[in-house]
Amino acid sequence: MKAAATGVRFDTADPFLAIRREAQLLVGYRGSPIVGPVDEALAPGVPQACDRAPDARGLVRDIVRFPVRLFELFRTPGHSLLLYTDSAATVAVLDDVADAARAAFGDDLVVHAVLADGVAAAGLVTPVLQDAAGEFRAAYAAVDGTLLGVRPDGYFGHRGSVADVVGYAAGVVAPATEPSPITG
Incomplete structure:
Protein backbone atom coordinates (compact mmCIF):
# COMPACT_ATOMS: atom_id res chain seq x y z
CA MET A 1 0.00 0.00 0.00
CA LYS A 2 1.36 3.42 -0.89
CA ALA A 3 0.76 6.41 1.31
CA ALA A 4 0.50 9.90 -0.12
CA ALA A 5 1.65 8.69 -3.55
CA THR A 6 4.90 7.11 -2.32
CA GLY A 7 5.93 9.98 -0.03
CA VAL A 8 5.49 8.10 3.26
CA ARG A 9 6.61 4.58 4.06
CA PHE A 10 5.15 2.65 6.96
CA ASP A 11 5.06 -0.80 8.42
CA THR A 12 1.99 -2.54 6.98
CA ALA A 13 1.85 -4.67 10.14
CA ASP A 14 0.66 -1.59 12.05
CA PRO A 15 -1.99 0.22 10.00
CA PHE A 16 -3.12 2.22 13.06
CA LEU A 17 0.31 3.88 13.24
CA ALA A 18 0.10 4.73 9.54
CA ILE A 19 -3.34 6.29 9.97
CA ARG A 20 -2.21 8.40 12.93
CA ARG A 21 0.88 9.53 11.03
CA GLU A 22 -1.16 10.46 7.94
CA ALA A 23 -3.59 12.43 10.13
CA GLN A 24 -0.56 14.14 11.71
CA LEU A 25 -1.59 12.95 15.18
CA LEU A 26 2.02 12.04 15.93
CA VAL A 27 3.30 15.59 15.44
CA GLY A 28 4.74 17.21 18.55
CA TYR A 29 6.51 20.45 19.37
CA ARG A 30 8.88 19.30 22.12
CA GLY A 31 11.75 21.78 22.44
CA SER A 32 10.05 24.35 20.21
CA PRO A 33 10.02 28.02 21.25
CA ILE A 34 6.29 28.22 20.41
CA VAL A 35 5.30 26.14 23.46
CA GLY A 36 6.11 26.18 27.15
CA PRO A 37 8.83 24.06 28.72
CA VAL A 38 8.53 20.33 29.31
CA ASP A 39 8.00 19.44 32.98
CA GLU A 40 10.47 16.64 33.65
CA ALA A 41 8.77 15.93 37.00
CA LEU A 42 5.63 14.61 35.29
CA ALA A 43 5.29 10.87 34.80
CA PRO A 44 5.92 9.44 31.33
CA GLY A 45 2.80 9.59 29.18
CA VAL A 46 1.35 12.63 30.95
CA PRO A 47 0.49 15.33 28.38
CA GLN A 48 3.09 18.10 28.29
CA ALA A 49 3.27 21.51 26.69
CA CYS A 50 4.07 20.46 23.10
CA ASP A 51 1.81 17.37 22.99
CA ARG A 52 -1.60 16.98 21.42
CA ALA A 53 -4.36 17.55 23.98
CA PRO A 54 -6.25 14.32 24.73
CA ASP A 55 -10.03 14.18 24.78
CA ALA A 56 -12.02 13.71 27.97
CA ARG A 57 -15.64 12.62 28.03
CA GLY A 58 -18.18 12.86 30.77
CA LEU A 59 -17.81 16.58 31.51
CA VAL A 60 -21.10 17.95 32.79
CA ARG A 61 -22.43 21.51 32.55
CA ASP A 62 -25.19 23.09 34.60
CA ILE A 63 -28.60 23.05 32.97
CA VAL A 64 -27.43 20.83 30.08
CA ARG A 65 -28.61 17.26 30.54
CA PHE A 74 -11.68 23.30 21.14
CA ARG A 75 -13.80 24.07 18.08
CA THR A 76 -13.33 27.80 18.54
CA PRO A 77 -10.66 29.48 16.41
CA GLY A 78 -8.67 30.91 19.32
CA HIS A 79 -6.77 29.63 22.32
CA SER A 80 -8.49 27.70 25.10
CA LEU A 81 -7.58 27.87 28.76
CA LEU A 82 -8.60 25.10 31.14
CA LEU A 83 -8.40 25.79 34.87
CA TYR A 84 -8.67 22.64 36.99
CA THR A 85 -9.39 22.50 40.69
CA ASP A 86 -10.46 20.02 43.29
CA SER A 87 -10.71 22.51 46.18
CA ALA A 88 -13.06 25.33 47.17
CA ALA A 89 -10.09 27.58 47.98
CA THR A 90 -8.91 27.50 44.37
CA VAL A 91 -12.46 27.97 43.04
CA ALA A 92 -12.48 31.34 44.82
CA VAL A 93 -9.66 32.71 42.60
CA LEU A 94 -10.61 31.21 39.22
CA ASP A 95 -12.63 34.21 38.02
CA ASP A 96 -9.65 36.49 38.77
CA VAL A 97 -7.33 34.15 36.86
CA ALA A 98 -9.77 34.01 33.93
CA ASP A 99 -10.05 37.83 33.89
CA ALA A 100 -6.25 38.23 33.89
CA ALA A 101 -5.96 35.73 31.04
CA ARG A 102 -8.65 37.46 28.98
CA ALA A 103 -6.96 40.83 29.54
CA ALA A 104 -3.67 39.40 28.28
CA PHE A 105 -5.02 37.34 25.37
CA GLY A 106 -7.96 39.41 24.21
CA ASP A 107 -11.21 38.18 22.71
CA ASP A 108 -9.78 35.05 21.09
CA LEU A 109 -9.43 33.22 24.41
CA VAL A 110 -12.04 30.76 25.68
CA VAL A 111 -11.74 29.92 29.38
CA HIS A 112 -13.37 27.01 31.20
CA ALA A 113 -13.11 26.00 34.83
CA VAL A 114 -12.99 22.21 35.23
CA LEU A 115 -14.03 21.19 38.73
CA ALA A 116 -13.55 17.79 40.30
CA ASP A 117 -16.75 15.89 41.02
CA GLY A 118 -18.38 17.24 44.17
CA VAL A 119 -16.62 20.64 44.15
CA ALA A 120 -19.18 23.46 44.15
CA ALA A 121 -18.91 26.27 41.61
CA ALA A 122 -19.61 28.84 44.38
CA GLY A 123 -20.87 31.60 42.07
CA LEU A 124 -18.20 31.38 39.37
CA VAL A 125 -18.85 33.55 36.33
CA THR A 126 -16.34 31.54 34.26
CA PRO A 127 -18.10 28.67 32.44
CA VAL A 128 -17.89 25.54 34.58
CA LEU A 129 -17.51 21.89 33.64
CA GLN A 130 -17.78 19.19 36.31
CA ASP A 131 -15.42 16.27 35.86
CA ALA A 132 -18.17 13.89 36.93
CA ALA A 133 -16.47 10.73 35.66
CA GLY A 134 -12.92 11.78 36.60
CA GLU A 135 -11.77 11.33 32.99
CA PHE A 136 -10.30 14.83 32.71
CA ARG A 137 -8.22 14.39 35.86
CA ALA A 138 -6.99 10.99 34.67
CA ALA A 139 -6.22 12.05 31.06
CA TYR A 140 -4.38 15.20 32.09
CA ALA A 141 -2.95 14.08 35.44
CA ALA A 142 -4.50 17.29 36.73
CA VAL A 143 -3.99 18.39 40.29
CA ASP A 144 -5.50 21.33 42.16
CA GLY A 145 -4.64 24.59 40.40
CA THR A 146 -3.52 23.10 37.08
CA LEU A 147 -3.65 25.54 34.16
CA LEU A 148 -3.66 24.10 30.66
CA GLY A 149 -3.31 26.36 27.65
CA VAL A 150 -4.47 24.73 24.42
CA ARG A 151 -3.51 26.29 21.10
CA PRO A 152 -6.00 26.61 18.23
CA ASP A 153 -4.45 23.51 16.59
CA GLY A 154 -5.32 21.31 19.61
CA TYR A 155 -1.79 21.12 21.03
CA PHE A 156 -0.76 22.25 24.49
CA GLY A 157 0.97 25.57 24.47
CA HIS A 158 1.47 25.58 28.22
CA ARG A 159 1.05 23.46 31.32
CA GLY A 160 1.47 25.14 34.66
CA SER A 161 -0.42 26.51 37.61
CA VAL A 162 -3.12 29.16 37.77
CA ALA A 163 -0.52 31.45 39.37
CA ASP A 164 1.50 31.68 36.14
CA VAL A 165 -1.31 32.68 33.74
CA VAL A 166 0.25 36.08 33.00
CA GLY A 167 3.63 34.48 32.28
CA TYR A 168 1.96 32.05 29.90
CA ALA A 169 0.18 34.87 28.09
CA ALA A 170 3.39 36.87 27.77
CA GLY A 171 5.00 33.97 25.95
CA VAL A 172 2.12 33.60 23.50
CA VAL A 173 0.73 37.04 22.77
CA ALA A 174 2.86 39.46 20.76
CA PRO A 175 3.23 42.84 22.45
CA ALA A 176 1.38 45.70 20.82
CA THR A 177 3.50 47.88 18.61
CA GLU A 178 3.28 51.53 17.78
CA PRO A 179 1.45 52.27 14.52
CA SER A 180 3.65 52.81 11.54
CA PRO A 181 3.96 56.44 10.41
CA ILE A 182 3.23 55.21 6.90
CA THR A 183 0.05 53.27 7.72
CA GLY A 184 -1.14 55.51 10.52
Whole structure:
Protein backbone atom coordinates (compact mmCIF):
# COMPACT_ATOMS: atom_id res chain seq x y z
CA MET A 1 0.00 0.00 0.00
CA LYS A 2 1.36 3.42 -0.89
CA ALA A 3 0.76 6.41 1.31
CA ALA A 4 0.50 9.90 -0.12
CA ALA A 5 1.65 8.69 -3.55
CA THR A 6 4.90 7.11 -2.32
CA GLY A 7 5.93 9.98 -0.03
CA VAL A 8 5.49 8.10 3.26
CA ARG A 9 6.61 4.58 4.06
CA PHE A 10 5.15 2.65 6.96
CA ASP A 11 5.06 -0.80 8.42
CA THR A 12 1.99 -2.54 6.98
CA ALA A 13 1.85 -4.67 10.14
CA ASP A 14 0.66 -1.59 12.05
CA PRO A 15 -1.99 0.22 10.00
CA PHE A 16 -3.12 2.22 13.06
CA LEU A 17 0.31 3.88 13.24
CA ALA A 18 0.10 4.73 9.54
CA ILE A 19 -3.34 6.29 9.97
CA ARG A 20 -2.21 8.40 12.93
CA ARG A 21 0.88 9.53 11.03
CA GLU A 22 -1.16 10.46 7.94
CA ALA A 23 -3.59 12.43 10.13
CA GLN A 24 -0.56 14.14 11.71
CA LEU A 25 -1.59 12.95 15.18
CA LEU A 26 2.02 12.04 15.93
CA VAL A 27 3.30 15.59 15.44
CA GLY A 28 4.74 17.21 18.55
CA TYR A 29 6.51 20.45 19.37
CA ARG A 30 8.88 19.30 22.12
CA GLY A 31 11.75 21.78 22.44
CA SER A 32 10.05 24.35 20.21
CA PRO A 33 10.02 28.02 21.25
CA ILE A 34 6.29 28.22 20.41
CA VAL A 35 5.30 26.14 23.46
CA GLY A 36 6.11 26.18 27.15
CA PRO A 37 8.83 24.06 28.72
CA VAL A 38 8.53 20.33 29.31
CA ASP A 39 8.00 19.44 32.98
CA GLU A 40 10.47 16.64 33.65
CA ALA A 41 8.77 15.93 37.00
CA LEU A 42 5.63 14.61 35.29
CA ALA A 43 5.29 10.87 34.80
CA PRO A 44 5.92 9.44 31.33
CA GLY A 45 2.80 9.59 29.18
CA VAL A 46 1.35 12.63 30.95
CA PRO A 47 0.49 15.33 28.38
CA GLN A 48 3.09 18.10 28.29
CA ALA A 49 3.27 21.51 26.69
CA CYS A 50 4.07 20.46 23.10
CA ASP A 51 1.81 17.37 22.99
CA ARG A 52 -1.60 16.98 21.42
CA ALA A 53 -4.36 17.55 23.98
CA PRO A 54 -6.25 14.32 24.73
CA ASP A 55 -10.03 14.18 24.78
CA ALA A 56 -12.02 13.71 27.97
CA ARG A 57 -15.64 12.62 28.03
CA GLY A 58 -18.18 12.86 30.77
CA LEU A 59 -17.81 16.58 31.51
CA VAL A 60 -21.10 17.95 32.79
CA ARG A 61 -22.43 21.51 32.55
CA ASP A 62 -25.19 23.09 34.60
CA ILE A 63 -28.60 23.05 32.97
CA VAL A 64 -27.43 20.83 30.08
CA ARG A 65 -28.61 17.26 30.54
CA PHE A 66 -26.01 15.48 28.44
CA PRO A 67 -22.24 15.29 29.02
CA VAL A 68 -19.84 17.13 26.76
CA ARG A 69 -16.52 16.02 25.26
CA LEU A 70 -13.53 18.25 25.82
CA PHE A 71 -12.79 18.34 22.08
CA GLU A 72 -16.13 20.12 21.56
CA LEU A 73 -14.68 23.08 23.48
CA PHE A 74 -11.68 23.30 21.14
CA ARG A 75 -13.80 24.07 18.08
CA THR A 76 -13.33 27.80 18.54
CA PRO A 77 -10.66 29.48 16.41
CA GLY A 78 -8.67 30.91 19.32
CA HIS A 79 -6.77 29.63 22.32
CA SER A 80 -8.49 27.70 25.10
CA LEU A 81 -7.58 27.87 28.76
CA LEU A 82 -8.60 25.10 31.14
CA LEU A 83 -8.40 25.79 34.87
CA TYR A 84 -8.67 22.64 36.99
CA THR A 85 -9.39 22.50 40.69
CA ASP A 86 -10.46 20.02 43.29
CA SER A 87 -10.71 22.51 46.18
CA ALA A 88 -13.06 25.33 47.17
CA ALA A 89 -10.09 27.58 47.98
CA THR A 90 -8.91 27.50 44.37
CA VAL A 91 -12.46 27.97 43.04
CA ALA A 92 -12.48 31.34 44.82
CA VAL A 93 -9.66 32.71 42.60
CA LEU A 94 -10.61 31.21 39.22
CA ASP A 95 -12.63 34.21 38.02
CA ASP A 96 -9.65 36.49 38.77
CA VAL A 97 -7.33 34.15 36.86
CA ALA A 98 -9.77 34.01 33.93
CA ASP A 99 -10.05 37.83 33.89
CA ALA A 100 -6.25 38.23 33.89
CA ALA A 101 -5.96 35.73 31.04
CA ARG A 102 -8.65 37.46 28.98
CA ALA A 103 -6.96 40.83 29.54
CA ALA A 104 -3.67 39.40 28.28
CA PHE A 105 -5.02 37.34 25.37
CA GLY A 106 -7.96 39.41 24.21
CA ASP A 107 -11.21 38.18 22.71
CA ASP A 108 -9.78 35.05 21.09
CA LEU A 109 -9.43 33.22 24.41
CA VAL A 110 -12.04 30.76 25.68
CA VAL A 111 -11.74 29.92 29.38
CA HIS A 112 -13.37 27.01 31.20
CA ALA A 113 -13.11 26.00 34.83
CA VAL A 114 -12.99 22.21 35.23
CA LEU A 115 -14.03 21.19 38.73
CA ALA A 116 -13.55 17.79 40.30
CA ASP A 117 -16.75 15.89 41.02
CA GLY A 118 -18.38 17.24 44.17
CA VAL A 119 -16.62 20.64 44.15
CA ALA A 120 -19.18 23.46 44.15
CA ALA A 121 -18.91 26.27 41.61
CA ALA A 122 -19.61 28.84 44.38
CA GLY A 123 -20.87 31.60 42.07
CA LEU A 124 -18.20 31.38 39.37
CA VAL A 125 -18.85 33.55 36.33
CA THR A 126 -16.34 31.54 34.26
CA PRO A 127 -18.10 28.67 32.44
CA VAL A 128 -17.89 25.54 34.58
CA LEU A 129 -17.51 21.89 33.64
CA GLN A 130 -17.78 19.19 36.31
CA ASP A 131 -15.42 16.27 35.86
CA ALA A 132 -18.17 13.89 36.93
CA ALA A 133 -16.47 10.73 35.66
CA GLY A 134 -12.92 11.78 36.60
CA GLU A 135 -11.77 11.33 32.99
CA PHE A 136 -10.30 14.83 32.71
CA ARG A 137 -8.22 14.39 35.86
CA ALA A 138 -6.99 10.99 34.67
CA ALA A 139 -6.22 12.05 31.06
CA TYR A 140 -4.38 15.20 32.09
CA ALA A 141 -2.95 14.08 35.44
CA ALA A 142 -4.50 17.29 36.73
CA VAL A 143 -3.99 18.39 40.29
CA ASP A 144 -5.50 21.33 42.16
CA GLY A 145 -4.64 24.59 40.40
CA THR A 146 -3.52 23.10 37.08
CA LEU A 147 -3.65 25.54 34.16
CA LEU A 148 -3.66 24.10 30.66
CA GLY A 149 -3.31 26.36 27.65
CA VAL A 150 -4.47 24.73 24.42
CA ARG A 151 -3.51 26.29 21.10
CA PRO A 152 -6.00 26.61 18.23
CA ASP A 153 -4.45 23.51 16.59
CA GLY A 154 -5.32 21.31 19.61
CA TYR A 155 -1.79 21.12 21.03
CA PHE A 156 -0.76 22.25 24.49
CA GLY A 157 0.97 25.57 24.47
CA HIS A 158 1.47 25.58 28.22
CA ARG A 159 1.05 23.46 31.32
CA GLY A 160 1.47 25.14 34.66
CA SER A 161 -0.42 26.51 37.61
CA VAL A 162 -3.12 29.16 37.77
CA ALA A 163 -0.52 31.45 39.37
CA ASP A 164 1.50 31.68 36.14
CA VAL A 165 -1.31 32.68 33.74
CA VAL A 166 0.25 36.08 33.00
CA GLY A 167 3.63 34.48 32.28
CA TYR A 168 1.96 32.05 29.90
CA ALA A 169 0.18 34.87 28.09
CA ALA A 170 3.39 36.87 27.77
CA GLY A 171 5.00 33.97 25.95
CA VAL A 172 2.12 33.60 23.50
CA VAL A 173 0.73 37.04 22.77
CA ALA A 174 2.86 39.46 20.76
CA PRO A 175 3.23 42.84 22.45
CA ALA A 176 1.38 45.70 20.82
CA THR A 177 3.50 47.88 18.61
CA GLU A 178 3.28 51.53 17.78
CA PRO A 179 1.45 52.27 14.52
CA SER A 180 3.65 52.81 11.54
CA PRO A 181 3.96 56.44 10.41
CA ILE A 182 3.23 55.21 6.90
CA THR A 183 0.05 53.27 7.72
CA GLY A 184 -1.14 55.51 10.52
